[in-house]
Amino acid sequence: MSAPQLVVHRDKELMAQAAAARLITAVADAQAARGTASVVLTGGRNGNGLLAALGSAPARDAIDWSRLDLWWGDERFLPEGHPDRNVTQARAALLDLVPLDPARVHAMPAADGAYGSDADAAAAAYAEELAAAAGAEGGVPSFDVLMLGVGPDTHVASLFPESAGVRETGLTVVGVHNAPKPPPTRISLTLPAIRAAREVWLLAAGEDKAKAAALALSPDADETQVPAAGAHGRTRTLWLMDEPAASALPHELHPPA
Numbered sequence: 001m002s003a004p005q006l007v008v009h010r011d012k013e014l015m016a017q018a019a020a021a022r023l024i025t026a027v028a029d030a031q032a033a034r035g036t037a038s039v040v041l042t043g044g045r046n047g048n049g050l051l052a053a054l055g056s057a058p059a060r061d062a063i064d065w066s067r068l069d070l071w072w073g074d075e076r077f078l079p080e081g082h083p084d085r086n087v088t089q090a091r092a093a094l095l096d097l098v099p100l101d102p103a104r105v106h107a108m109p110a111a112d113g114a115y116g117s118d119a120d121a122a123a124a125a126y127a128e129e130l131a132a133a134a135g136a137e138g139g140v141p142s143f144d145v146l147m148l149g150v151g152p153d154t155h156v157a158s159l160f161p162e163s164a165g166v167r168e169t170g171l172t173v174v175g176v177h178n179a180p181k182p183p184p185t186r187i188s189l190t191l192p193a194i195r196a197a198r199e200v201w202l203l204a205a206g207e208d209k210a211k212a213a214a215l216a217l218s219p220d221a222d223e224t225q226v227p228a229a230g231a232h233g234r235t236r237t238l239w240l241m242d243e244p245a246a247s248a249l250p251h252e253l254h255p256p257a
C-alpha cells in the first residue's frame with residue numbers, strides 16, 4: 001500500500017489540465033514499457049473535467065489510442081445512451097474524439113442490456129470480463145492508472161459510506177442498491193479491485209470536497225465510514241486537488257510552499 005501524496009493546483013481548470021498532462025505521460029510510459037496501457041475512468045464533475053481537458057490537450061496524441069484499454073470504476077445502472085451514464089458523459093467529453101479500439105472500451109452493462117434490470121448479474125458479468133483480461137491469475141488486471149472522483153460524502157466509485165459495497169472483500173465488482181445519490185442502482189468496483197491498480201489518483205476539486213478530503217486524509221479514517229480513505233494504489237496514491245478542496249486540510253498535510 002502506498003501512502004497518499006498530494007498535489008494542489010490553483011483552481012479546478014488548472015487541475016484538470018495538469019491531470020490530463022500527467023495522464024498522457026503515464027499512458028505513454030506504460031505503452032513504451034509494456035506495449036499497452038489500461039486506465040480506469042471515473043464519472044462525476046472532476047473526472048469529466050479531466051477528460052475534456054485531455055481532449056483539447058496539444059499532446060493528446062502522444063497516447064497510442066488504439067493500444068489503450070479503458071475500464072470504469074463505477075456506472076449508474078441506466079439504459080444505454082442515458083445522459084446520466086458515466087460512459088455517455090465520457091464519450092461526449094473525450095472518447096468520441098479519439099481513435100480508440102472499440103474492443104478495448106470496456107463499458108459496464110446498461111439496465112436495458114443482456115442482464116435486464118438485474119444489477120448483480122451485470123456486476124458479475126463485468127467481473128468475468130475483468131478476470132478474463134487479467135489472465136491466469138484472475139481477479140482484475142494490473143491497471144496502470146485508476147481514477148476516482150471523491151464525492152462530498154467521501155464516496156469513491158459507487159462505494160458509499162456504511163454501505164454493503166464498501167464492506168465487500170470477496171468480489172471485485174458489486175451491484176449497488178439504494179445508493180444515497182441518484183440513481184439508486186449502480187455497479188461498482190470494490191476496494192480490493194481498486195487496490196490492485198498500480199496508481200490510484202483521487203480527484204477532488206471544489207469547496208464541496210474540502211470536508212471529504214480532510215476526513216479521508218486523516219490518519220485515523222475508517223474506510224467503511226470514509227470510503228475514499230480505503231483507495232490506495234500499489235505503487236502510488238495521488239490526490240489531485242485544487243485549493244478550495246484542500247482548504248480544510250491540516251497545515252502539516254499541505255505540500256511545502
Ligand SMILES: O=C1O[C@H](COP(=O)(O)O)[C@@H](O)[C@H](O)[C@H]1O
Pocket residue numbers: 042043044045046047074075076086148149150151152156157158181
Ligand atoms: O456519482 C458519481 O459521483 C462521483 C463523484 O462525482 P462528483 O460530481 O461529486 O465529482 C463519481 O466519482 C462517480 O464515478 C459517479 O458515479
